[in-house]
Amino acid sequence: MLRFYIEVARTAFRRQLIYRWANLAGLITNAFWGAIISYLIIALYHARPVAAGYSVQDTLRYTWLAQAMIMIVLTFGWYDLMLTIRSGEVISDLSKPCDFYWYWFSREFGRDLYYLLFRGLPTYVSGMLLFSAGIPGRLDVWLLYAVSFLLGAMLGIAYRFLYNVIAFWVVEARAVGGMAGAIALFFSGGYLAVVFFPPWLRAIADWLPFNGLLNVPAEIFLGKLSGGDLWLNLARQLVWLIVLTLVARLVAAAATRRVVVQGG
Amino acid sequence: MLSNILSDLSLYRRLIGMQLRTQAQYKFNLLIDVGTYLFVTTMEFFGVLFYFGSFKSILGWTIGEVALLTATASFGFGLAEMIGAGIDSFDVTIRRGEFDRLLLRPVSAFIQVIGSDFRLRRLGRLTQGCIAFAIGFVLLPGFHWTPAKLLILLLGIASAAAIFVSILLMSATLCFWTVETTELFNSLTYGGREMMSYPLTIYHQLLQRFFLFVVPLAFGAYIPVCYLLDRPLPFDMPAVVAFASPLVALAFTLVAGAVWRFGVYHYQGTGS
Secondary structure, three states: OHHHHHHHHHHHHHHHHOOHHHHHHHHHHHHHHHHHHHHHHHHHOOOOOEEOOEEHHHHHHHHHHHHHHHHHHOOOOOOHHHHHHHHOOHHHHHOOOOOHHHHHHHHHHHHHHHHHHHHHHHHHHHHHHHHOOOOOOOHHHHHHHHHHHHHHHHHHHHHHHHHHHHHHOOOOHHHHHHHHHHHHHHHHOOOOOHHHOOHHHHHHHHHOHHHHOOHHHHHHHOOOOOHHHHHHHHHHHHHHHHHHHHHHHHHHHHHHHOOOOOOO | OHHHHHHHHHHHHHHHHHHHHHHHHOHHHHHHHHHHHHHHHHHHHHHHHHHHHHOOOEOOEOHHHHHHHHHHHHHHHHHHHHHOHHHHOHHHHHHOOHHHHHHHOOOOHHHHHHOOOOOHHHHHHHHHHHHHHHHHHHHOOOOOOOHHHHHHHHHHHHHHHHHHHHHHHHHHHHHHHHOOOOOHHHHHHHHHHHHHOOOHHHOOHHHHHHHHHHOOHHHHOHHHHHHHOOOOOHHHOOHHHHHHHHHHHHHHHHHHHHHHHHHHHHOOOOOO
């Protein structure tokens, strides 16, 4: 069975390879946004060298990391699953002799790998070239970052599965999806680093699942988390991953029990 | 000439009226859409405001002043998104071969394209612009209105909207050859709005010149807001330049119009 899922992931990876020009345009868009925010940050830091414990270099690095990871952990405007529900195509996926959730998980995992290689890496490298974002020099930071990023990517898949699968109940689910994406983008640190939130909002954001999408891996990358704090953050990420995955599977099971497809 | 323009305008009114009536049929959906869009854009705006918890100003611009910039850019962009929706989805019109049909009708193709969609849900961004204006003026208690300032602000917003629509039009013209819109132009529309939300001086000299003299979006946000706040204009330009915004926008619109006409003239159909 595992071989089947690996094959699904591989196919998704290869399917993505076709969109070469779209990816290049997307890459330029990511880099352009990164550049705008970088100019903003450099201008803000003009008056003081350190803010909220972040130096200008830290904040630049956070920004470019966010731009590089965004397509993986928070694929904005991802309605693939929703569209199959609307068109009825979903029935062919449900008929496959495999688990519906893990089928989509494998597909998305394959796509994530593509975006890591062909979107994330080049985006971050352009940040290094344009704004000297730099990279951490310690091996343990890289290893912990890899673990946290992997958890974040899987959390991202569970989350987008969830807000897509509501299309079984809501016809105009796109608005809900847009809202879900925006909330996640904000609370994960996609607009501005979570460290700049007002303290009361920060306290809430820390315990939300979105924190694990981007902010935790990024803070590890910056070397801001250590000791008990580090383990607490990783544990929260893991617990949210398990919870969201379970909920996603339960919702999918509930939805598929009542699915009725119009013949034709 | 004049009667042509008048008949175009009345046609546009009819097309838009049709759009509005259609969208008003789905009241609940419309409400949700406007609400979502307001929510998303407001969150973007708060993202900017939160920086000012840690930093007091950005190159001398206070939080209220930046809020005015953001509001002006949002308003111009929001209007353009609302009016120019038909241009924005032009690639679909081309791909389905619908444009060939439009060309057969004895009325302006441009009016038909721009009249083909009008997105009421973009009211969400305009509402966010209003909120940003309100916050900006509350944070700037010493601000004094003069008739000239009000005029400059309104002209600025209109100019920004015209320039944004022109960018959309040029991006749509490209569809004649590429059949699909390139995401690259998003950097000029969405990216341009984002850039105009902050003081122009934070950018590299080349980018400043680009947004003043090539794609003159700065005339739709930064320059009018500088005039409002009695700030000096970039590159030592005299304050009266602020009154030139509509002229600059008009020039840019004419260029976009020429590009569009060139595209229509050379369009050969998408076949199939």
